[in-house]
Amino acid sequence: MKHSLPFLGLLATVTGLSLSSCDTTRETVSTAASPATMRSEANGLDTITSYHRDLTQGTTQYNVKTTGDGSMxxxxxxxxxxxxxxxSRQDTLDGEVQQTALLLTPGGQPNLLVFVQSAGSGSYGQLYGYWVDGQALRRLPGLPDLAGAASQGYQGHDSLQVLSQEVVRSFPIYAPADANCCPSGGQRTVRYTLVNPSQGWRQVRVEQTSAK
Structure with a gap:
């Protein structure tokens, strides 16, 4: 059957509009997939290993790892x-691991210590401790809060380390008018011992060094 030229022109116009509509739909679907890809890549940052260390005591090996590169x-x-x-176990940290160490109690019980420095201008020191109880990994109590003379002028910026089977906590001393950048009161050191995992930490002495 023959069609007139005007009818064929109209048919071509309708067909062209239909094809154009299909192309627009495909572009929209493709564009919508891009944000999902970006979110997946952003989530992948959480799997970055920011700290890793293995420690061994006798036949026992401790593997310590943190993931993420932000404050949490x-x-x-x-x-x-x-x-x-x-x-094994997991804990959420507000800060980053500075170092790890093994500490033996007087009875020979090994304890894993993880020293963490908090995010923010205070850089407060935190201690995460662990010990093996049968086939479970238990958390040690945290260090006791500073009190009395030991807390005078404290504004964070702790450093923590193990020396001679003691945890040694050192920090600068701030005078009331000192800015965060410039402590002027010298340095204080507080020493702790761990009698056993259930009793936690005991403060044994406080030492102070005057500013020069």
């Missing part, structure tokens, strides 16, 4: 004994 990070501690997985 995930700490994972895994323990292996004689090469076999024994226990």
């Amino acid at each position: 990070r995930m700490l994972t501690v895994a323990v292996r004994q004689n090469g076999r997985p024994l226990a």
Whole structure:
């Protein structure tokens, strides 16, 4: 059957509009997929390993790892004994790991210590401690709050380390008018011992060094 030229022209116009509509739909679907890809890449940043260390005491190995590179990070501690997985646990940190160490109690119980410096201008020191109880990994109590003369002039900026089976906490002393950048009161050191995991930490002495 033959069609007139005006009818064929109208048919071509309608067909062209239909094809144009299909192309627009495909572009919209493709564009909508891009944000999902970006979100996936952003979430991938949380898997960055920002700290990793293995420590060994006898036949027991401790694996310490944090993931994330912002102020909030995930700490994972895994323990292996004689090469076999024994226990693990995770904790959320507000800050970053500065160092790790093993501390033996007087009875020979090994304890894993994770020293953390908080985010923010105060850079407060925190201690995360762990000990193996059978096939479970338990948290040690935190260091006791500073009190009395030991707390005078304290505004954070702690450093924590293990020396001679003691945890040594040092920090600058601030006078009332000191800015955060410029403490003028010298340095104070507080020493702690761990009698056993259930009793927690005991403050044994406080030392102070005057500013020069």
